[in-house]
Amino acid sequence: MAKKGIKQSPEWVRKRVESRRGYHPSEETLRKQREVKLGANNPMFGRPRTPEAIQKFVKSRTGYRHSDETRKKLALARLNYYKDHPETIEMIKGENNPMFGRTGDLAPMFGKHLSSEAKRRLSQWRVGRFVGPANSFFGRKHSEETRARMKEKWKHRFFKEKDNKLELRLQRELQSKNIIFQKHAEILGRPDIFIKPDLCVFVDGCYWHGCKCKFNIEWTGTHAEYIKSRMKHDVEVNQKLQESGYRVLRLWEHEILKDIDSCVGRVRAYAETKTMVVR
Numbered sequence: 351m352a353k354k355g356i357k358q359s360p361e362w363v364r365k366r367v368e369s370r371r372g373y374h375p376s377e378e379t380l381r382k383q384r385e386v387k388l389g390a391n392n393p394m395f396g397r398p399r400t401p402e403a404i405q406k407f408v409k410s411r412t413g414y415r416h417s418d419e420t421r422k423k424l425a426l427a428r429l430n431y432y433k434d435h436p437e438t439i440e441m442i443k444g445e446n447n448p449m450f451g452r453t454g455d456l457a458p459m460f461g462k463h464l465s466s467e468a469k470r471r472l473s474q475w476r477v478g479r480f481v482g483p484a485n486s487f488f489g490r491k492h493s494e495e496t497r498a499r500m501k502e503k504w505k506h507r508f509f510k511e512k513d514n515k516l517e518l519r520l521q522r523e524l525q526s527k528n529i530i531f532q533k534h535a536e537i538l539g540r541p542d543i544f545i546k547p548d549l550c551v552f553v554d555g556c557y558w559h560g561c562k563c564k565f566n567i568e569w570t571g572t573h574a575e576y577i578k579s580r581m582k583h584d585v586e587v588n589q590k591l592q593e594s595g596y597r598v599l600r601l602w603e604h605e606i607l608k609d610i611d612s613c614v615g616r617v618r619a620y621a622e623t624k625t626m627v628v629r
């Protein structure tokens with residue numbers, strides 16, 4: 351057997367694998383091994399690893415990646431395990447999962463940015479894993495068709511679903527307060543909610559409309575420029591609507607997530623009075 355603390359040479363490992371080929375332990379042995387793994391027979395039972403040991407372990411695994419075959423086997427084993435233990439699925443998917451329902455402002459990272467130190471660590475961690483030749487997709491390219499499909503999905507994911515979810519929440523609240531409105535009226539900018547005779551309400555996703563909580567105006571690059579152009583567009587829409595005699599109210603995603611009641615209150619106040627205010 352391998353001695354503790356001694357790293358085996360590749361040659362030794364190869365020989366050992368070779369010698370074990372065709373070895374099938376008996377049911378009895380397997381049972382014993384399982385017991386050792388599970389309970390007080392395990393020499394590590396009740397002895398949690400020290401942080402240093404964990405660090406060492408993590409370090410020794412850096413850059414390691416299972417072969418495609420092994421990954422397939424692991425995925426299959428996982429599926430089989432779920433089949434035999436349906437309660438596990440309950441645990442990972444349902445309310446038992448500590449992350450269950452923690453989206454939006456309940457999510458641990460809501461409204462937060464990673465520190466530059468964390469970003470640096472993250473990018474370091476990615477080296478040798480997903481970046482460069484370590485990525486199994488390295489040097490390959492999706493077909494035009496797939497790219498178009500992915501783009502479509504991407505757009506859908508970021509623009510429609512997310513916005514729709516927020517809109518739906520607001521719509522439901524307005525309905526429950528008996529406020530009569532029109533969805534996506536045929537007016538410039540297609541306001542998410544229109545209340546007769548002249549109030550246009552927009553629900554703006556924080557990231558895509560450049561809210562301070564998700565976007566920094568000093569950022570540069572294609573993506574940042576794109577968001578800035580959208581922000582400019584929003585301003586233009588506001589101006590044009592106001593010139594045509596409409597009033598505009600823009601609600602941020604984070605406002606709706608944080609306090610939908612006050613958002614509804616504002617919509618109602620603007621609908622009832624005749625104030626001219628954007629945001």
Ligand SMILES: [Zn+2]
Binds near residue numbers: 562
């Ligand atoms: Zn925001």
